[in-house]
Amino acid sequence: MDHSGGQTPVDHRDQETLRAHVARELARSRQRSTLLTDAVDEDDLVRQHSRLMSPLVWDYAHIANQEELWLVRDVGGREPVRSDIDEIYDAFKHPRSNRPQLPLLGPSETRRYVGEVRDKVLDVLDRSTFEGSRLVDNAFAFGMIVQHEQQHDETMLATHQLRSGPPVLHAPPPPRAEGLALPAEVLVPGGGFVMGTSTEPWALDNERPHHEVWVDAFLIDTTPVTCGAYLEFVGAGGYTDPRWWTEAGWAHRQAAELVAPAFWDRVGGVWLRTRFGVVEPIPEDEPVVHVSFHEAQAYATWAGRRLPTEAEWEKAARFDPATGRSLRYPWGDEDPTPERANLGQRHLRPAPVGAYPAGASPTGVHQLIGDVWEWTSSDFHGYPGFTAFPYKEYSEVFFGADYKVLRGGSFGSDQAAVRATFRNWDYPIRRQIFAGFRCARDVRPGEFD
Structure with missing residues (x-):
């Protein structure tokens, strides 16, 4: 069995190749943030559109502050650009609900700060050798910052979904499904497999180390659960029948008065649904x-059925x-391509199920990467x-039963x-x-004898 957990996507022996790759990723991430x-x-930038989210201007300055802390000061050994604002943009010192009350940089000052930090980072990049410590080996710190910015870009995209007003973001529709006759579920064989990675150069700490995990045979949905299937649950009284809910789930459903997914409304x-300011029929x-x-x-x-465990999800995916x-x-x-996965807010919505046959796993599971994070x-x-x-504070402080793992990324990742x-996590009540999700189930006795 191969215990590599994945191959290195960038040739770390070629310094210039790695330097050019980092520069492209930094530029691509910044283009999206911009x-x-x-x-x-400017009014929208400083407004808090939901207590669950920061003002967009906070996210933007926080992105630059993290870049300054890790790349300008730590990797580069340079003098601080703005040490006076470190506490303001420390995500662990100020919950999102309180951030509008902080003395935040205004939009113009934020953009100047973002640009000044990036200029210094590019100078550090030009002088880096990508070896000598774990933080700089294979440009890890640069990769960490690229991922951090892209994660906040997805958070800012979620803030756009929560804002009111006419649409300001636009994108072409995703590809259509090719009419393949996909089975409802596929069998993933039992046995051990290598979970996690010890070699992926930009993998974060919670993805490490690789380790062998035994997973019994199980069946998993070929595609994520569709809006059409979920409408059947809603129509069957799923939100009014406590039989289907755990005690905690039913208590939250009642307290939050949930009747359907977020951004769904029944009219006539x-x-x-409302999607980035566009009101449209539910795409089944x-x-x-x-x-x-x-x-x-x-x-x-x-x-x-049931939700898959994290190990089952990863085995189905890898x-x-x-x-x-x-x-x-x-x-x-x-690496992902537009033919394999719906990523990078390229389409501003999930694609129809079956739209990415080139992205299927060896066992025939579709759309495991992109479209929607899967609980x-x-x-x-x-x-x-x-x-x-x-x-x-990246991972360890969140370990425990308060958070559930999500996998696979979304159209906004x-x-x-x-x-x-890659592992994501959030409170089980979060909907923004x-x-x-997709469902799984155990193999019934004698089902495949």
Whole structure:
């Protein structure tokens, strides 16, 4: 069995190749941040559109502050650009609900700060050798900052979904499904597989180290649960019948008065959704999005199924029965392409199920990367042998039963921050994130004898 956990996507022996790759990723991430902040006026930038989210201007300055801390000061050994604002943009010192009351940099000052930090970072990049410590080996710190910016870009995209007013973001529709006759579920064989990675150069601490995990045979949905299927649950009284909900889930459903996924409204007997300012009919062939863990779990129970564990999800996404290898992505070790996955807010919505046959896993599971984050039944914990790096606040402080693991990324995730080992987590009540799910079930006795 291959224990590599994935191949290195960048040749670390070629310094100039790596330097050029980092520069492209930094520029690509900044282009997206600029798009998300330039799309609205200054009033929108400083407004808090939901207590669940920061003002967009906070996210933008926070991105630059993290870049300054890690790349300008730590890797580069340079003097601070703005040490006076470190505490303001420390995410652990100020909850999102309180950030509008902080003395934040205004939009113009934020843009100047963002530009000044990036100029210094590019100078540090030109002088870096990418070796000598774990922080700089294979440009890890630069990769960490690229991923951090892309993660905040997805957060800012979620803020755009929560803002009111006419649409300000635009994108072409995703590709249509090719009419393939996909089975409802596929069998993933039992046995051990390598979970996590020890070699992916930009993998974050919670993805490490690789380790062998035994997973019994199970069946998993070929595609994420669609809006059409979820409408059946709603129409069958799924939100009014406590039989399908856990005690915690039912209590939250009642307290929050949930009746359907977030951003769905029933108007004149027809369900509509609001998507980035556009009100439209529910697209029944798209994966359902903006559902909490509790809603996903209730649907699965109603359907006579369950949510997959995190290990089951990763085995379905990575394991190749023909070779016994764990792949970097469902389709292999190559980076994502537009033909394989719906990423990077390219389409501003999930694609119809079956739209990415080139992205299927060896066992025939589709759309595991992109479209919607997928809730799993697992709590967020470190792997055996976990070591916090480079700071405990990235992962370790979140370990425990309060958070559920999500996998796979969404249409708002970027390829730099998504791979088959990448782990996301959130509270089980959260719905503003671009989350959906697929179901799994155990193999019945004698089913495949």
